[in-house]
Amino acid sequence: xxxxxxxxxxxxxxxxxxxxxxxxxxxxxxxxxxxxxxxxxxxxxxxxxxxxxxxxxxxxxxxxxxxxxxxxxxxxxxxxxxxxxxxxxxxxxxxxxxxxxxxxxxxxxxxxxxxxxxxxxxxxxxxxx
Numbered sequence: 001x002x003x004x005x006x007x008x009x010x011x012x013x014x015x016x017x018x019x020x021x022x023x024x025x026x027x028x029x030x031x032x033x034x035x036x037x038x039x040x041x042x043x044x045x046x047x048x049x050x051x052x053x054x055x056x057x058x059x060x061x062x063x064x065x066x067x068x069x070x071x072x073x074x075x076x077x078x079x080x081x082x083x084x085x086x087x088x089x090x091x092x093x094x095x096x097x098x099x100x101x102x103x104x105x106x107x108x109x110x111x112x113x114x115x116x117x118x119x120x121x122x123x124x125x126x127x128x129x
Contacts, residue, residue: 007077015073019066022113026065030058065116072110079103 034053041047082100086092092100109115 004074007074011073011077015070018111018113019069019073022069022116023062023066025113026116027058027062030061034058061116065113068110068115068119069113070110072107072112072115075103076107076111079107 031053034048034057038047038053079100082096082103086096086100106115109118
């Protein structure tokens with residue numbers, strides 16, 4: 001069984017650094033998007049205040065990107081431990097093989113920062129359109 005306490009400190013540091021970077025990207029991406037929308041609003045209509053843009057649009061996306069990236073790192077760690085159990089001689093049945101492939105794909109998509117956009121588009125692996 002993979003325990004969170006068994007994850008090395010260096011792995012946590014890398015995961016948190018990358019996750020903070022993706023959280024920053026999510027925050028700034030929404031900030032730029034809504035700053036552009038604010039510029040396009042005509043003078044007769046009410047423009048958004050900075051605190052409204054931050055609290056309503058930027059913070060939740062920042063948290064969402066952080067969580068998705070951390071989920072990717074944790075899933076990659078689970079996949080790594082699962083692959084070690086297969087190599088160590090415990091064997092791989094169909095279920096373990098499918099889980100290993102899913103962990104790898106989900107982990108790579110999460111670690112590269114693409115998971116939030118895939119979730120928002122509804123294009124997760126295994127979901128039919």
